[in-house]
Amino acid sequence: MSVDMEGITGLVDRDDVQPGGRDYERGRSMMAEDVNAAIRGAMAAGATEVLVNDAHGPMRNLLPEHLHPAARLVRGKPKNMLMLEGLTAEYDAAVCVGYHSRAGALGVLSHSFMGHEIEDIWLDGRPAGEIGLAHATAAALGVPVVALTGDDAACAEMTAWDESVVTVPVKYARDRFAAELRPAEEARRAIEEAVTAALTPVPKRPAEPEEESTLAVRWQSASVVAVLLGIPGVTATDSRTVRARGPLPALYRQLGVWMRVAASLTNQPPYC
Template structure:
């Protein structure tokens, strides 16, 4: 069994503030240790379920948060950026299941460190007309490749978002949001992952069907610049959309974010 882990940071056990998850933050070094602990718990759960290969993609911010020496020795690590598929780099149809570790709820949700990919720069996103953030877009892209997401860890808001998107996914609420920068903590990652993989749902059929992604940006300048990309159209001065099969559309969205980063200097959690 081949298992793929996409590891974000805002939904990691104990982390509640930008200083916990941003390089240079006063508690970042502790935060990356907590990230490794959550990821390693998921790796142990995968191994307990019989995984013979585990690939971990560091999917947060600079994508250099996980120290190789801190990772479980049975896992392989994808580290650094840029990556063609960003948070899903390395995922192919050869994998049997995806685990999303340390994920957070989408922009506007009352979850810990909630946002969609780029802090306040992205105000809203929709996939085929359905509100979406990092959770839904990851699940839809994995499904298009024929790989099910079987477990997600994060705060209770992230878990609820995953359940709303795909109720078959096992969720582990490692903290309960009291506000956007406060939480009550708990953890049960290893056991939940092992159980989820032991009863993994049937693999979805790979799909080349077209999907439509729309994004409302905080800056009209970003939207206007993106209109120079073939296939991108405007809904209004700040909202653009494009259609195509996943994961190609997911990859194009990564280009949109690089354009937005070149035009703005918005801190992630202001």
């Protein structure tokens, strides 16, 4: 399970999801409740092993003592595979909990990995965000994404990538920092039931793509591009856009390197 925070039940503002925010402690408790609902759903479907990757911000949001005892937790950073750390071909399925829509979408806390530092991402010419890249990378590893929870914009984005993925809207975006919320108990019951259904029976593995992919990222700052061009295989399409070509798991990992470079140059807050 890859667990982000912006798409968690009840959360709508950066104070809900950023360490030091006035409602962050409540937010991480809400995060644990959504994750535990997904774990219960997986266990009900017969899962014998559940690995949870804390994939939000500092990646130390989930408190181990609040997590369902059936699951193991990957916590902290850096992580070579970012939001998919720990995912290998040995797993039968992946579940995305608390995800959000990509940069530019009118979804709750929408962005792509780095707030306004990343303006756009394209995978093989198709606009993508964290959802699209997670889905495609998991598929390249031979693991299907079977369920996703988040706001209605995130669910729609997932459905556009793969309509077979079971989605659970836990809130309905009114704007980027406002939403109509489902009652928490109702949302978690829906998460649990959806994950059970998505894993019953065990899904078929996707065919691993044989061709290489092209990843392109448009940054807010031209200085990021200037530095990234020092990495072999990285080219520029304009002063603020870089691209690279290769197999998807490797490209996803390389994106993490690009973001570390950008973070060292910009020091911008994640939302603006």
